[in-house]
Amino acid sequence: MNEKIQRWDNLYGAVQDYPAPNSDLIRYRALLPKQGLALDVACGLGADALYLAQQGFDVLAWDASSVAIKRLQKEAKAQDISISTSCFEITPSVFKRGRFDLVYVHRYLDRDIFPAIIESLKPGGVLFYQTFTQSTAAECSPTIGPTNKAYRLATNELLSLCSTLTIKVFLEGFSADPKTNQIQARAQALIVAAKPGAS
Numbered sequence: 001m002n003e004k005i006q007r008w009d010n011l012y013g014a015v016q017d018y019p020a021p022n023s024d025l026i027r028y029r030a031l032l033p034k035q036g037l038a039l040d041v042a043c044g045l046g047a048d049a050l051y052l053a054q055q056g057f058d059v060l061a062w063d064a065s066s067v068a069i070k071r072l073q074k075e076a077k078a079q080d081i082s083i084s085t086s087c088f089e090i091t092p093s094v095f096k097r098g099r100f101d102l103v104y105v106h107r108y109l110d111r112d113i114f115p116a117i118i119e120s121l122k123p124g125g126v127l128f129y130q131t132f133t134q135s136t137a138a139e140c141s142p143t144i145g146p147t148n149k150a151y152r153l154a155t156n157e158l159l160s161l162c163s164t165l166t167i168k169v170f171l172e173g174f175s176a177d178p179k180t181n182q183i184q185a186r187a188q189a190l191i192v193a194a195k196p197g198a199s
């Protein structure tokens with residue numbers, strides 16, 4: 001096993017409380033297909049995969065950390081949720097063309113698999129992708145997410161990676177607090193985008 005995955009195993013082994021699902025996934029749920037086959041890429045402990053299964057999706061959850069996958073299996077069993085987990089290093093060749101109604105990626109960036117992710121969407125299928133950016137890293141204190149810039153999106157990069165898709169939501173850069181109008185740097189960019197074609 002490589003060192004990077006060993007670090008994730010160690011980290012997940014030390015996590016006490018099972019996390020809550022991503023609040024942005026819940027916020028934009030209505031923009032996703034009602035149901036169908038969903039993939040959570042690099043799912044980690046899989047709280048978002050469990051949320052998608054609770055929402056009626058058939059869910060595949062992939063991650064290279066065996067510790068995370070075992071914890072997810074345990075949690076799914078405890079909650080009586082059916083989910084298909086797999087533990088392996090994700091490469092472009094594991095994606096099949098036109099397979100998924102939804103591909104979900106949160107806090108993971110591997111540019112080599114991006115074209116394969118888009119290929120794996122059915123026509124009308126939706127990509128939800130959210131991860132850390134380079135541009136606002138310095139403005140978020142303390143810095144959240146990877147310190148290595150290679151694992152953070154460049155400005156507009158997510159938009160250009162999704163240039164063949166129809167954008168439903170794109171958030172990057174800054175946001176204003178609705179109560180105070182105070183401007184805050186976003187640590188992450190988020191896109192919800194659909195593959196053109198039948199829904």
Ligand SMILES: C[S@@+](CC[C@H](N)C(=O)[O-])C[C@H]1O[C@@H](n2cnc3c(N)ncnc32)[C@H](O)[C@@H]1O
Pocket residue numbers: 004005008041042043044045046062063064065068088089090105106107108
């Ligand atoms: C920051 S965590 C994100 C986990 C989850 N998506 C979340 O938001 O909580 C990154 C995950 O990527 C996984 N990972 C890293 N490299 C991988 C690879 N080559 N193949 C599969 N999973 C990988 C790690 O094991 C880790 O669970």
